[in-house]
Amino acid sequence: xxxxxxxxxxxxxxxxxxxxxxxxxxxxxxxxxxxxxxxxxxxxxxxxxxxxxxxxxxxxxxxxxxxxxxxxxxxxxxxxxxxxxxxxxxxxxxxxxxxxxxxxxxxxxxxxxxxxxxxxxxxxxxxxxxxxxxxxxxxxxxxxxxxxxxxxxxxxxxxxxxxxxxxxxxxxxxxxxxxxxxxxxxxxxxxxxxxxxxxxxxxxxxxxxxxxxxxxxxxxxxxxxxxxxxxxxxxxxxxxxxxxxxxxxxxxxxxxxxxxxxxxxxxxxxxxxxxxxxxxxxxxxxxxxxxxxxxxxxxxxxxxxxxxxx
Ligand code: FAQ
Numbered sequence: 001x002x003x004x005x006x007x008x009x010x011x012x013x014x015x016x017x018x019x020x021x022x023x024x025x026x027x028x029x030x031x032x033x034x035x036x037x038x039x040x041x042x043x044x045x046x047x048x049x050x051x052x053x054x055x056x057x058x059x060x061x062x063x064x065x066x067x068x069x070x071x072x073x074x075x076x077x078x079x080x081x082x083x084x085x086x087x088x089x090x091x092x093x094x095x096x097x098x099x100x101x102x103x104x105x106x107x108x109x110x111x112x113x114x115x116x117x118x119x120x121x122x123x124x125x126x127x128x129x130x131x132x133x134x135x136x137x138x139x140x141x142x143x144x145x146x147x148x149x150x151x152x153x154x155x156x157x158x159x160x161x162x163x164x165x166x167x168x169x170x171x172x173x174x175x176x177x178x179x180x181x182x183x184x185x186x187x188x189x190x191x192x193x194x195x196x197x198x199x200x201x202x203x204x205x206x207x208x209x210x211x212x213x214x215x216x217x218x219x220x221x222x223x224x225x226x227x228x229x230x231x232x233x234x235x236x237x238x239x240x241x242x243x244x245x246x247x248x249x250x251x252x253x254x255x256x257x258x259x260x261x262x263x264x265x266x267x268x269x270x271x272x273x274x275x276x277x278x279x280x281x282x283x284x285x286x287x288x289x290x291x292x293x294x295x296x297x298x299x300x301x302x303x304x305x306x307x308x309x310x
Pocket of ligand 1: 035036039040041043044047048074105106107108109123127128131134195196197198199203204205206207210216220270
């Protein structure tokens with residue numbers, strides 16, 4: 001009966017073992033995971049666009065091939081994550097429809113424009129850096145397929161972060177104009193990157209339950225703080241500053257204090273009113289619609305050959 005199943009589920013969590021697709025799980029657990037994993041998958045796929053905008057304008061063949069590889073990796077991450085969502089009973093095409101119809105979210109960060117090539121480096125350094133900070137603990141998430149997908153994704157994200165940092169290092173060794181481009185990109189991306197971690201803990205409706213279920217391992221504010229602490233020394237090495245006059249090391253806590261985030265901006269961007277929301281979604285919708293014939297043809301082909309011996 002349900003009480004016994006719940007007891008077994010709780011015991012699995014208490015022992016820090018993984019819940020697997022065929023195990024019984026509470027409906028709320030399944031729903032929360034589908035929500036988070038689908039949002040994460042959508043973020044990877046929509047996240048191809050800001051950097052993808054620089055594929056044709058990257059300044060050399062080497063930079064172009066590195067960027068192409070990175071953007072393809074994001075597509076791969078989206079695919080592993082949609083597969084993980086499918087093990088929970090979700091349907092991939094249905095998830096895409098929900099994204100396009102704005103019934104499911106994707107990360108706020110991908111609604112900002114990439115105005116200069118330095119943005120590519122800053123996305124690698126800061127946005128992938130934040131993604132790593134958030135996702136390394138998810139390798140221990142209680143749901144097996146999600147945790148395992150995260151292991152590979154995190155390895156690739158660390159490569160992405162290094163390519164971004166290396167690109168910025170190269171630009172910082174260049175001309176004054178290049179250094180100014182890097183600083184300008186840092187100024188524009190810093191605050192939106194901090195918003196990636198989600199609302200402050202006291203306004204995060206999902207954190208407590210997700211932590212009790214072992215889906216999340218840290219709160220939004222804990223991870224945001226960890227990211228700030230990590231990033232300040234990296235900025236010093238690079239020779240850039242963050243646009244926050246309140247940023248200061250606090251010897252008492254051993255952490256950096258930082259200024260207030262503009263949560264009104266966060267709400268606007270999550271609510272669809274960010275600078276690039278309409279463009280990001282229109283492109284995703286067009287990709288779905290324009291390529292529907294491929295899915296149809298592949299499905300028809302598979303049907304025709306059903307039961308055929310290879
Ligand atoms: N943007 O109660 P909480 C990447 C929503 S990295 C938009 O705190 P939760 C790599 C939240 O969904 C980016 N919405 O929620 C890459 C919820 O709404 P709902 C993707 C946000 O789930 C790099 C509501 O606000 N990473 O793609 C955001 O406990 C470069 C209340 O929030 C992940 O998805 C936001 N920033 O915590 C790709 C990581 N923050 O669903 C290309 C996995 C919050 O109730 C290029 N996800 N919301 O309607 C997580 O760790 C969590 O889901 C959080 C949010 C921390 C994002």
